[in-house]
Amino acid sequence: xxxxxxxxxxxxxxxxxQDGPIDLIVEAFGSPDQMRIAYRSxxxxxxxxxxxxxxxxxxxxxxxxxxxxxxxxVAQRMVDAVTPYWPSTFITPMAAVxxxxxxxVLYTMTSAAALEKAYVNDGGxxxxxxxxxxxxxxxxxxxxxxxxxxxxxxxxxxxPVRGIATSGWRGRSFSLGIADAVTVLADTAAVxxxxxxxxxxxxxxxGHPGVKRVRACDLASDNDLGxxxxxxxxxxxxxxxxxxxxxxxxxxxxxxxxxxxxxAAALHLQGQTRLVSDTLQxxxxxxxxxxxxxxxx
Amino acid sequence: xxxxxxxxxxxxxxxxxxxxxxxxSCDRYGNQDGKLVRxxxxxxxxxxxxxxxxxxxxxxxxxxxxxxxVSGQETFVTAIGAGTTYPDYKPAPFIISxxxxxVDMVTVVTEGIFSYCGVKLKIDTDRFLGPExxxxxxxxxxxxxxxxxxxGSQMLSLGGVRHxxxxxRHEGTVTCQTLLDLCNEKSVxxxxxxxxxxxxxAGKAPIVDGVFEERMRVGCGSATxxxxxxxxxxxxxxVVVVDDHITGVLSEHQxxxxxxxxxxGIKMKGRRSTPGRYFKVAEPGTAWGGTNIDDPLTxxxxxxxxxxxxxxxxxxxxxxxxxxxxxELDETLQPVERELPTALKQxxxxxxxxxxxxxxxxxxxxGAGGSLRAGVTExxxxxTRSVRDALTRVTCGGxxxxxxxxxGITFMVDVxxxxxxxxxxxxxxxxxxxxxxxxxxxxxxxxxxxxDHVRSLxxxxxxxxxxxxxxxxxxxxxxxxxxxSEAP
Numbered sequence: 078x079x080x081x082x083x084x085x086x087x088x089x090x091x092x093x094x095q096d097g098p099i100d101l102i103v104e105a106f107g108s109p110d111q112m113r114i115a116y117r118s119x120x121x122x123x124x125x126x127x128x129x130x131x132x133x134x135x136x137x138x139x140x141x142x143x144x145x146x147x148x149x150x151v152a153q154r155m156v157d158a159v160t161p162y163w164p165s166t167f168i169t170p171m172a173a174v175x176x177x178x179x180x181x182v183l184y185t186m187t188s189a190a191a192l193e194k195a196y197v198n199d200g201g202x203x204x205x206x207x208x209x210x211x212x213x214x215x216x217x218x219x220x221x222x223x224x225x226x227x228x229x230x231x232x233x234x235x236x237p238v239r240g241i242a243t244s245g246w247r248g249r250s251f252s253l254g255i256a257d258a259v260t261v262l263a264d265t266a267a268v269x270x271x272x273x274x275x276x277x278x279x280x281x282x283x284g285h286p287g288v289k290r291v292r293a294c295d296l297a298s299d300n301d302l303g304x305x306x307x308x309x310x311x312x313x314x315x316x317x318x319x320x321x322x323x324x325x326x327x328x329x330x331x332x333x334x335x336x337x338x339x340x341a342a343a344l345h346l347q348g349q350t351r352l353v354s355d356t357l358q359x360x361x362x363x364x365x366x367x368x369x370x371x372x373x374x
Numbered sequence: 375x376x377x378x379x380x381x382x383x384x385x386x387x388x389x390x391x392x393x394x395x396x397x398x399s400c401d402r403y404g405n406q407d408g409k410l411v412r413x414x415x416x417x418x419x420x421x422x423x424x425x426x427x428x429x430x431x432x433x434x435x436x437x438x439x440x441x442x443x444v445s446g447q448e449t450f451v452t453a454i455g456a457g458t459t460y461p462d463y464k465p466a467p468f469i470i471s472x473x474x475x476x477v478d479m480v481t482v483v484t485e486g487i488f489s490y491c492g493v494k495l496k497i498d499t500d501r502f503l504g505p506e507x508x509x510x511x512x513x514x515x516x517x518x519x520x521x522x523x524x525x526g527s528q529m530l531s532l533g534g535v536r537h538x539x540x541x542x543r544h545e546g547t548v549t550c551q552t553l554l555d556l557c558n559e560k561s562v563x564x565x566x567x568x569x570x571x572x573x574x575x576a577g578k579a580p581i582v583d584g585v586f587e588e589r590m591r592v593g594c595g596s597a598t599x600x601x602x603x604x605x606x607x608x609x610x611x612x613v614v615v616v617d618d619h620i621t622g623v624l625s626e627h628q629x630x631x632x633x634x635x636x637x638x639g640i641k642m643k644g645r646r647s648t649p650g651r652y653f654k655v656a657e658p659g660t661a662w663g664g665t666n667i668d669d670p671l672t673x674x675x676x677x678x679x680x681x682x683x684x685x686x687x688x689x690x691x692x693x694x695x696x697x698x699x700x701x702e703l704d705e706t707l708q709p710v711e712r713e714l715p716t717a718l719k720q721x722x723x724x725x726x727x728x729x730x731x732x733x734x735x736x737x738x739x740x741g742a743g744g745s746l747r748a749g750v751t752e753x754x755x756x757x758t759r760s761v762r763d764a765l766t767r768v769t770c771g772g773x774x775x776x777x778x779x780x781x782g783i784t785f786m787v788d789v790x791x792x793x794x795x796x797x798x799x800x801x802x803x804x805x806x807x808x809x810x811x812x813x814x815x816x817x818x819x820x821x822x823x824x825x826d827h828v829r830s831l832x833x834x835x836x837x838x839x840x841x842x843x844x845x846x847x848x849x850x851x852x853x854x855x856x857x858x859s860e861a862p
Contacts, residue, residue, distance in 0.1 A: 097386030
C-alpha cells in the first residue's frame with residue numbers, strides 16, 4: 078500500500094494529498110481536461126516530495142551554508158527563502174518547508190496544464206497561481222487551531238503576491254514568539270513561510286512571566302530549534318502588553334518591506350491586529366461584524 | 375540524540391522521535407505510555423468497545439481501515455471535528471447513511487456555532503456561594519450569575535449571548551473560554567460577587583474557598599432530626615443539627631415530641647419557624663452546615679434553668695456530619711466540650727454515610743438556529759418539526775440531549791457523557807459544539823434533505839482517517855430505532 082494518500086475531498090473539486098506530516102489541499106480552476114492533467118501531475122510529483130526532503134533532513138535542520146547546498150529542488154527553495162535572515166538571526170531551512178512544498182506542487186501543475194488559477198494549501202502556507210484578470214479572496218484565521226475567519230484579503234493577478242503563509246505559537250510548528258497568528262503575503266510561498274515564522278518570533282514579550290516557554294528539545298528531541306525556548310502558553314495580557322508585543326513584530330515586519338521579503342502582513346495577538354503593507358493596496362476587511370445575526374446559530 | 379523514553383515513529387520517512395504524551399510532526403501519531411498510537415481529529419464512536427480505549431493502536435491499522443469490521447450500526451460518526459456550515463448555507467460537512475435493521479438511516483453531522491448558548495452548573499454544596507442574582511466572574515470578568523438554590527445544591531447560570539457578545543470584547547473572550555473549559559471537563563475558578571470563590575469541574579467535587587466539598591447534606595437540619603431521632607433517643611438529651619437553611623432541635627421537634635424527649639431548656643438564636651425548626655441561626659458561610667460559624671455554641675443563648683440540668687448531654691452536628699461536637703452542662707449550666715461517646719460517633723458517621731458525594735454537573739445548553747438547520751435541509755422548519763415529532767433524533771457528540779418543548783431546537787446535554795474535548799470555539803466569540811441529526815433516509819428525503827450529498831458509512835471509514843472512540847455504555851446508541859413516519 079503506498080504511503081501517500083491522494084483523493085478528492087467530499088466536494089469532488091478539491092484534491093487532498095497527504096504524506097507523513099504534509100497535508101495539501103489543492104484546487105485548480107480551468108477546463109475539465111486541463112484540471113485533470115493538473116491534478117494528475119500534482120499527484121505524481123507529490124508522492125516523491127517527502128522522500129526527497131527526508132534524504133537531506135539533517136542538513137535542512139541546520140542553519141544554511143553550514144554544510145553546503147542541498148540537492149533537492151524543494152530543499153534549495155527552502156534554503157533560498159531563509160538565507161536573507163541569516164546569519165544575523167538564527168533560522169533553518171525548515172522555517173520554509175511548508176511553503177516550499179506548496180510551491181513545488183503548484184509549479185508542477187502550472188507547468189503541465191493551462192489553468193485560470195490554482196492554489197496549493199499546505200496547512201495554511203499557500204502557493205497561488207493567477208491567470209490574467211483572476212483574483213483570490215483569502216480568509217485569515219485568528220488561531221490556527223480553530224477554524225474561523227477574522228479577516229479577508231483580495232489578491233489580484235496584477236499584484237506581485239503569489240504566496241501566503243501563517244505562523245503562530247498555536248500552530249503546528251513551534252514558535253519563539255507569542256503571536257496567535259501572523260499572516261504574510263509575499264511573492265512566493267516559501268518566502269512568505271520564512272517571513273511569517275520570523276515575524277511571529279518577533280511578536281514577543283521577553284521575560285514576561287505570563288509566557289510559558291519550554292526548550293524545543295524537551296518537546297521533540299530531533300527538532301531544528303534545539304535548546305531554544307518555544308512558546309507553550311500565553312496568559313491573558315493587558316492591552317498595553319499586547320500592543321508592545323505587536324509593535325516589536327510590526328517594526329520587524331516593516332524592515333522586511335523595503336527588502337521585498339514581504340508585501341503585507343497581518344499580526345494578530347489576543348484580539349488586536351496590526352496590518353503592515355507598503356504600496357500594495359490590499360483590501361483586508363474584518364468579517365466579524367458582518368452578518369453575524371444571520372450567519373450564526 | 376534520542377532520549378530513552380522517546381519512541382521512533384516509522385510511519386513515514388521523517389522518523390520522528392516522539393516523547394511520551396507528545397505527537398510527531400504530523401500530529402497524527404503520538405506516544406501514549408510508550409506506545410505508538412494513531413490519533414485523528416474526526417471522532418467516530420465505536421459501539422463495541424468500552425470507554426477509555428480512545429485511540430486506535432498503530433498496529434491495528436488494518437482493522438481501522440476495514441469497512442467490513444466497522445460495518446453498519448456498530449459505528450456512529452459524530453460531529454466532533456466535522457467542521458461547520460459557517461458561513462454559507464451549504465450542506466452539512468457530513469451526511470452519512472448506515473443501514474440499521476434493514477432501514478437506511480441518515481445522520482447529518484455538523485459542528486454548530488452557538489452564539490446563543492451557555493452552561494447550567496449545579497454545584498452540590500451547602501456552603502453559601504453568594505446571593506441570588508449576583509454576578510459570577512472568571513478572571514474578573516462577568517460570565518454569569520447565581521440563580522436558584524436547589525436541594526443541597528446551588529445553581530449557576532453561565533454564558534449566554536449577553537456575556538458572549540453583549541459586553542466588552544474581553545468579557546466575551548473570557549466567557550467563551552470559561553464555557554469551553556467547563557464543557558471540555560476542565561476545571562474553572564469562579565468568584566461570586568459578595569460570595570465565595572469556587573473551583574468547579576464537571577463530574578468532580580467543588581472546592582469552595584479552598585475547601586474541598588466532599589458531601590452533599592443528607593437533608594436540612596429539621597429533616598436530619600426526623601431521620602436520626604430514633605438513633606439518638608436515649609444516647610443523648612439534646613441534639614442541634616446546624617444548617618444555614620433550617621436548624622433542627624431534637625427536644626422541640628415533632629420527631630422528638632413523638633419519642634417523648636423531655637424539654638431541655640435550650641435557647642436558640644435565630645428565628646423560630648415551627649417547633650424545633652429555626653431560620654437564620656447565623657449568617658451564611660462556608661463553615662458549620664453552610665453557616666459562618668466555627669464555634670457552634672455561638673448560636674445558643676444560655677440554657678433556661680427551669681428546663682436544663684447539670685450533666686445534660688448535648689450533641690451539635692452539621693447536616694453533612696462533617697462538623698460535630700459533644701457537650702455536657704456543668705453545675706452552672708454552661709456547656710463543656712467532651713469527647714464524643716462511641717454511640718454518637720456512629721450516628722455522626724451514619725449522617726456522613728447518607729450524604730452523597732458532592733459533584734459539579736455542567737449541562738451545555740444551546741439552540742440550533744438558521745444556518746445550522748439549513749445545512750441539514752433546504753426547508754429548515756421541517757427539521758424542527760421532524761425533531762419535535764421524534765422522527766429525528768438529536769445527539770451531541772453521540773450523547774443524548776434533552777430537547778426543550780416549544781419552538782426551535784433548544785437542547786441541553788450533560789457534557790460528561792460526550793467524548794473528550796468535543797467543544798471548540800470561534801473568536802466571535804461563540805462555542806462550537808457537535809450536533810447530529812439521525813433519521814430514516816426516506817424521512818430525510820421527505821423533509822427536503824440533501825439526498826445527493828448522502829455518503830455511505832463505509833466510505834467515511836475507508837476514505838478518511840478518523841479518530842475512533844468507544845461509545846459510553848450508559849448512553850443510548852444514537853442509531854437505535856426511532857419512530858417512523860410510516861403508518862403503523
